[in-house]
Amino acid sequence: MTTDYQTGRTALGARLSELRAEAGLDGKGLAARLGWPPSKVSKLQNGRQTPTTQDLADWAAAVGRPDALPELKARAAGLEATYRSWRRQLAAGHRARQEQAIAETAVTTLTRAVEVVRVPGLLQTPDYARGVLQAAAEFRGVDRDIDGAVRARLRRQEALYDPDKAFQFLIHEAALHTRTSTPAVHAAQLDRLMSAIGLDTIELGILPFGTQLRRAPSHAFWIYDRRLVIVETIGTEMWLVDEDSIETYERAWDWLYGSAVTGTEALRLIGRVRAALGAG
Incomplete structure (x- = not known):
């Protein structure tokens, strides 16, 4: 995994965390609402797991911000193509x-x-x-x-x-x-x-x-x-x-x-x- 990829994933996680906080939920509360283990919420927020499109849709709905889904998907799209320089490789x-x-x-x-x-x-x-x-x-x-x-x-x-x-x-x-x-x-x-x-x-x-x-x-x-x-x-x-x-x-x-x-x-x-x- 490249540094650029991880940086982008961390930024996406920070945005997910921000949306959760704006909804007045802590990690455990959001996990309970989604039916997810708290560890998944933590990993997504901290950039240690890449969310699927369905994860993003569920998160946006759970925090009452379905309007944020296009933004989240656009951020995720930036992660999905990883360009690896031949000179670096x-x-x-x-x-x-x-x-x-x-x-x-x-x-x-x-x-x-x-x-x-x-x-x-x-x-x-x-x-x-x-x-x-x-x-x-x-x-x-x-x-x-x-x-x-x-x-x-x-x-x-x-x-x-x-x-x-x-x-x-x-x-x-x-x-x-x-x-x-x-x-x-x-x-x-x-x-x-x-x-x-x-x-x-x-x-x-x-x-x-x-x-x-x-x-x-x-x-x-x-x-x-x-x-x-x-x-x-x-x-x-x-x-x-x-x-x-x-x-x-x-x-x-x-x-x-x-x-x-x-x-x-x-x-x-x-x-x-x-x-x-x-x-x-």
């Missing part, structure tokens, strides 16, 4: 960010990912991953522990073989052609993609050149169950947890999925790109 090197990805994957049952110009990290070979991470490190000026980051990325891939998890990937055909390393490394990466097709925990879809799309995939994004969307930009990552953002990205996923080829068709498409590379 990578200050300790790439490995720490990969460890964070391992943790998110571990608590997720369904992972859905859209990638536009590169292969998803969960499907990358070691050499391909090294090239991607090294290029990112050089671009951002934080060249640290690339080998450790590669090892962590490969550990994350162990989740692909967990029968209690499911992974759905949509990759634009551009990612099959975009090379960030030598032809041999890229060829091996395409071989890896083809080998993933058929694994019972993985569904791999390709968005072919020339297919009609209801919406173009303007950027990559990852959806973790229905609790988190991560969007990567050049300078930041956005960690989105609000319901509206999640629904928006799920709709984008559905629209893209409808244009993807899977199974044998996907295998043939990848195979054609692989054949053009030769033996590598």
Whole structure:
């Protein structure tokens, strides 16, 4: 959780406390009126728990200020998009960010990912991953522990073989052609993609050149169950947890999925790109 996020949550808690006091209620009295444990009221007021939209509506009604709900919701919306600077995230090197990805994957049952110009990290070979991470490190000026980051990325891939998890990937055909390393490394990466097709925990879809799309995939994004969307930009990552953002990205996923080829068709498409590379 970022400092900016916590500062905003604390400010929202202070506003909730102010509304409670204006209604002449103490924490226990408000908790009794809401049917909540007093600890929940305390945590919300002190910025130690993030209120849901329903929490805010119940609070506003309980203090006799339903008119304050739009204000409270606007304050909460400012918390829901957490912008994380890449320079800050990578200050300790790439490995720490990969460890964070391992943790998110571990608590997720369904992972859905859209990638536009590169292969998803969960499907990358070691050499391909090294090239991607090294290029990112050089671009951002934080060249640290690339080998450790590669090892962590490969550990994350162990989740692909967990029968209690499911992974759905949509990759634009551009990612099959975009090379960030030598032809041999890229060829091996395409071989890896083809080998993933058929694994019972993985569904791999390709968005072919020339297919009609209801919406173009303007950027990559990852959806973790229905609790988190991560969007990567050049300078930041956005960690989105609000319901509206999640629904928006799920709709984008559905629209893209409808244009993807899977199974044998996907295998043939990848195979054609692989054949053009030769033996590598």
